[in-house]
Amino acid sequence: MATLKINDINKNFGKTEVLKGINLDIKHGEFLVLLGPSGCGKSTLLNTIAGLETSNSGDILIDDHNVNNMEPSDRDIALVFQSYALYPAMTVRKNVTFGLEQRKTPKEKIEKALNDVSNLLQITQLLDRKPSQLSGGQRQRVAMGRALVRDPKIFLFDEPLSNLDAKLRVEMRREIKKLHQKLGTTIVYVTHDQTEAMSLGTNIAIMDHGLIQQCDTPKNIYNKPESVFVADFIGSPSMNLIEGKLKKHDNNIIFMPNGSNDSIKIPVGNYSFKNKFENTELTTYLGIRPEHIYFDKINPDCFEIDLKSELLEYTGHEQIVTFDYLGQQVLGKFASTFDIEINKELKLNIDTSQISLFDKDSKKRI
Numbered sequence: 001m002a003t004l005k006i007n008d009i010n011k012n013f014g015k016t017e018v019l020k021g022i023n024l025d026i027k028h029g030e031f032l033v034l035l036g037p038s039g040c041g042k043s044t045l046l047n048t049i050a051g052l053e054t055s056n057s058g059d060i061l062i063d064d065h066n067v068n069n070m071e072p073s074d075r076d077i078a079l080v081f082q083s084y085a086l087y088p089a090m091t092v093r094k095n096v097t098f099g100l101e102q103r104k105t106p107k108e109k110i111e112k113a114l115n116d117v118s119n120l121l122q123i124t125q126l127l128d129r130k131p132s133q134l135s136g137g138q139r140q141r142v143a144m145g146r147a148l149v150r151d152p153k154i155f156l157f158d159e160p161l162s163n164l165d166a167k168l169r170v171e172m173r174r175e176i177k178k179l180h181q182k183l184g185t186t187i188v189y190v191t192h193d194q195t196e197a198m199s200l201g202t203n204i205a206i207m208d209h210g211l212i213q214q215c216d217t218p219k220n221i222y223n224k225p226e227s228v229f230v231a232d233f234i235g236s237p238s239m240n241l242i243e244g245k246l247k248k249h250d251n252n253i254i255f256m257p258n259g260s261n262d263s264i265k266i267p268v269g270n271y272s273f274k275n276k277f278e279n280t281e282l283t284t285y286l287g288i289r290p291e292h293i294y295f296d297k298i299n300p301d302c303f304e305i306d307l308k309s310e311l312l313e314y315t316g317h318e319q320i321v322t323f324d325y326l327g328q329q330v331l332g333k334f335a336s337t338f339d340i341e342i343n344k345e346l347k348l349n350i351d352t353s354q355i356s357l358f359d360k361d362s363k364k365r366i
């Protein structure tokens with residue numbers, strides 16, 4: 001186990017700034033997932049931690065020791081890639097133990113480590129096979145075995161499951177989670193799959209254009225996104241963002257959607273407003289997740305709005321309905337047992353205790 005601090009890391013490729021001042025403080029035993037769109041810099045950050053890339057400025061500290069000038073092999077880090085990079089001519093046994101042999105680890109120690117890891121990953125029966133005689137999931141397990149056997153301070157995973165089919169992915173995801181629970185190792189894990197990120201991470205760092213947009217628990221990332229980017233990136237379908245004006249009225253906060261006479265009362269307890277807002281209107285996005293729109297008034301915080309149903313997408317266990325709300329598109333998610341008519345004016349409820357508000361100019365959470 002180890003701590004990992006990333007202090008103000010910048011990285012350029014030629015004139016392109018790929019990492020623009022990254023700060024992360026990763027605790028003992030934390031499972032941090034780096035999540036973000038393609039090209040946002042996730043792998044570059046991981047490779048910089050591993051020492052495969054050199055940053056232009058900033059520091060990387062493992063257990064409070066600066067490792068900037070340390071070779072990758074001296075950092076006591078194990079890396080698992082999406083391409084398993086197993087040696088094709090070697091047996092599974094040799095693939096797993098090769099690194100230890102190179103380090104002149106005593107034979108008995110190697111045997112014990114191989115035994116422990118094979119049992120843990122359930123690859124004992126595969127030890128005499130070559131990689132070509134293994135399935136994708138088995139290969140991934142061997143690649144993990146090779147990393148685990150070294151007992152490193154930190155594990156780095158770069159999209160380790162992306163070559164596997166959907167079913168195997170879910171199985172391996174569970175295995176990685178179990179492994180983390182059992183071993184309590186510090187892990188940094190790169191993915192662009194949000195379900196993987198949500199289910200694995202103790203914390204998730206959302207990256208965009210070389211910046212960390214938000215680093216928080218999966219629950220907070222989903223329920224309290226700090227910016228329009230995070231709100232839009234997480235969730236499928238993503239959060240509805242209804243444009244309008246926010247103003248103070250007596251002791252209440254009211255949201256007025258563009259083009260509508262609705263005055264949606266916001267439960268004030270959830271929000272702290274800046275002074276500048278006292279006497280003005282703020283151009284705002286009201287964010288509401290599709291699953292927080294209901295046919296019934298499920299609690300006193302529900303506010304009824306008129307919507308027109310336009311499109312229905314049936315997915316099996318649920319249905320996604322696209323509505324028109326005075327020219328703005330709003331999506332709702334409902335159990336598949338509901339009968340929903342299309343091209344119909346309907347009255348639905350939005351649960352105002354579940355909304356997020358964003359300043360339209362700064363795109364930040366209010």
Ligand SMILES: Nc1ncnc2c1ncn2[C@@H]1O[C@H](COP(=O)(O)OP(=O)(O)OP(=O)(O)O)[C@@H](O)[C@H]1O
Binds near residue numbers: 037045
């Ligand atoms: N060796 C390199 N030389 C020049 N540009 C590079 C190099 N490696 C990465 N880049 C660029 O840096 C940016 C970040 O790449 P990186 O691989 O870190 O993104 P990523 O978030 O991991 O993306 P993906 O999810 O697609 O793997 C991209 O625009 C990429 O083209």
